[in-house]
Structure formats: structure tokens, C-alpha cells
Amino acid sequence: MTENLEAPPMKRSANDFIFGKVLGEGSFSTVFLAKDVHTSKEFAIKVCQKRHIIREKKQDYVKREKETLLVLSKNVKESAPYFVRLYCTFQDPESLYFVLTYAKKGDLLGYLNKVGSFEDHCSKFYGAEIVQALEHLHCLGIVHRDLKPENILLSESMHIVITDFGSAKILNCVEMDEKNKENSEEDAGELKRKSSFVGTAQYVSPEILNRTRTTPSCDLWALGCIIYQMVAGLPPFRGHSDYAIFQKIMKLEYEYPDGFPDDARDIVTQLLVLEPSERLGAKDIGSYTSVKSHPFFSGLDFEELHKVKPPEIC
Numbered sequence: 498m499t500e501n502l503e504a505p506p507m508k509r510s511a512n513d514f515i516f517g518k519v520l521g522e523g524s525f526s527t528v529f530l531a532k533d534v535h536t537s538k539e540f541a542i543k544v545c546q547k548r549h550i551i552r553e554k555k556q557d558y559v560k561r562e563k564e565t566l567l568v569l570s571k572n573v574k575e576s577a578p579y580f581v582r583l584y585c586t587f588q589d590p591e592s593l594y595f596v597l598t599y600a601k602k603g604d605l606l607g608y609l610n611k612v613g614s615f616e617d618h619c620s621k622f623y624g625a626e627i628v629q630a631l632e633h634l635h636c637l638g639i640v641h642r643d644l645k646p647e648n649i650l651l652s653e654s655m656h657i658v659i660t661d662f663g664s665a666k667i668l669n670c671v672e673m674d675e676k677n678k679e680n681s682e683e684d685a686g687e688l689k690r691k692s693s694f695v696g697t698a699q700y701v702s703p704e705i706l707n708r709t710r711t712t713p714s715c716d717l718w719a720l721g722c723i724i725y726q727m728v729a730g731l732p733p734f735r736g737h738s739d740y741a742i743f744q745k746i747m748k749l750e751y752e753y754p755d756g757f758p759d760d761a762r763d764i765v766t767q768l769l770v771l772e773p774s775e776r777l778g779a780k781d782i783g784s785y786t787s788v789k790s791h792p793f794f795s796g797l798d799f800e801e802l803h804k805v806k807p808p809e810i811c
């Protein structure tokens with residue numbers, strides 16, 4: 498089911514790890530850096546407090562994240578090792594524990610805040626790794642739905658490691674076949690039940706705001722926002738409140754700063770399209786050929802990205 502740790506397979510507990518610094522905190526979970534006492538290997542362990550999960554009504558979120566991580570951990574693609582791995586889970590009376598890949602270099606947002614905008618070759622490299630990751634994710638029928646720089650972690654070798662699948666949706670076969678049509682009634686019902694939208698304001702797609710349908714194309718919208726942000730240093734849709742940002746998204750109200758390169762402008766313009774089925778890549782089957790062949794990515798070998806030394810972010 499999930500990959501065994503180096504030690505012989507056995508049911509784990511918190512006693513098998515030395516817990517270190519806090520890597521991140523949420524309303525019902527805390528993520529710790531931890532070391533396996535048997536192998537000294539470092540992991541990120543997400544500890545979810547059971548009573549907080551209930552208080553925050555996050556049972557579905559936790560269940561969805563575990564299901565998604567299990568699918569990803571069972572279907573690792575060598576040329577797209579771009580996701581946190583779930584090594585094992587265990588629980589005690591108070592908490593659930595998820596033992597995950599530790600991404601030593603933090604997240605993409607941290608680097609964007611540090612250097613402002615990326616140099617063109619960096620934006621192209623990391624944009625390409627995200628495309629390669631989305632291609633694998635969508636081939637498995639998984640839509641992330643909350644892709645953003647904060648959820649794109651960086652490994653010790655500075656390759657991307659995508660995390661936080663609590664907002665993800667695993668499409669059923671029918672939905673996968675009809676990816677540009679309405680979702681199942683169950684999905685529509687799920688959306689109507691949601692008091693808040695799925696995703697994060699700056700990167701959420703119009704169709705999620707409209708609560709109409711979840712298709713892989715909503716991650717292509719987020720890709721457009723992230724490429725824009727790597728090139729410009731700021732996300733395309735900005736405002737003083739989530740509502741103000743939503744208004745701009747629904748009206749496709751964004752601008753390109755002076756000096757924004759033409760190839761980057763063209764691919765972002767083809768991704769930030771209100772109609773999901775009209776976005777670059779939305780009609781591709783299997784591989785995102787139309788995205789990978791865009792001039793913005795000229796010269797990049799997508800299948801070999803994970804083997805090369807990423808360009809220095811500066």
C-alpha cells in the first residue's frame with residue numbers, strides 16, 4: 498500500500514520518531530520535522546488533532562488528503578516525482594499522524610518573497626516541472642484545486658514537491674471522460690454544501706467560484722497565475738479582500754507590467770481563460786502536448802527535468 502520505511506515493515510507510533518521544529522500550523526494540524534529513530538531519516542509528520550478536526554468539520558478534508566496521497570504514493574512516475582510521499586500513518590487517542598516527505602528547502606512562495614520575480618530561465622524551469630506534475634496528477638484523475646506557490650515545496654536538490662491535497666478531487670471515470678462537462682450531481686451537491694469556496698483567493702479559478710464544476714482545467718488556471726507571478730513577482734489578481742479578488746477574477750481584470758516577455762504573456766493569456774474548456778491544454782488527452790510545445794518552454798526536455806540541476810533562483 499504505502500512504501501515501507503527502510504526498517505522492516507511494522508506498525509509505527511510516535512515513539513519511532515524524534516519530533517523537532519514546527520514546519521507549519523493549521524486550524525486542526527501541526528506539521529513537524531521528525532527523525533526516524535531506526536534509520537535517522539528525516540520526515541515531515543503532519544499531526545491532526547481529532548477534536549479539532551471535528552470542531553472545524555474537516556473530516557472530509559482529512560479523508561480526501563489521505564486518499565489522494567495513497568493514490569499518488571502507489572503510482573509514482575519516475576519522470577514526475579513531484580509530490581509529497583505518504584510513507585505511513587498511525588494514530589493515538591488524540592491525534593492522527595501522516596508521515597510525509599520532508600522538503601528541506603521550504604516553498605516557492607518563500608523564494609518569490611525573497612527575490613521578487615524569477616529570471617526567465619527559472620520561471621520556465623519551474624513552470625515546466627509544474628506542467629509535468631499536473632500531467633501525472635490529472636492522468637490519475639486527481640485535480641489539486643488549491644495549487645499555489647505556498648503548496649509547491651522544494652526538495653534539498655531544489656526540485657518541486659507539491660503538497661496539501663485536502664482540497665483535491667478524485668474524478669470518477671465518467672467525470673474523467675467528460676472532463677469539460679458538468680460534474681456529477683454528487684459533486685454539485687458537495688459544492689452547494691460548502692460554506693466556503695475550495696482554494697485560495699488569488700489562484701482560484703472562475704468555475705470554482707461559480708461552484709459549477711471541477712475539471713483538471715482549474716489547475717491550468719492556477720498554473721497561469723503561478724507563471725505570471727514567477728515572471729512579474731506578484732499574482733495577476735490582487736485586492737484588499739478575497740471578495741475584491743474574486744470580482745477581478747470573474748471579470749478577468751489583470752494587466753501585464755512593462756517588460757513582461759511576449760512568450761510568457763502569450764502562455765499566461767492562453768491559460769487565464771474564463772471558459773475552462775478553452776484553456777491551453779484543456780482539450781489535450783493524456784499528455785499536455787499543447788502546453789509543452791508552447792514557445793515559453795522551448796528547449797526544455799520535460800521527461801529529463803527531474804534529473805538536471807535546477808537553475809539557481811536569484
Ligand SMILES: NC(=O)c1nn(CC2CCNCC2)c2c1CCc1cnc(N=C3C=CCC=C3)nc1-2
Nearest residue numbers: 520521528541597598599600601603604647660661
Ligand atoms: N499542510 C501540510 O500538509 C504541510 N505543511 N507543511 C509546512 C508548510 C510551511 C509553509 N509552506 C507550505 C508548507 C508541509 C506540509 C506537507 C509536508 C511538508 C514537507 N516538507 C516541508 N518542509 C518545510 C521546510 C522548511 C520550511 C517549511 C516547510 N513542509 C511540509
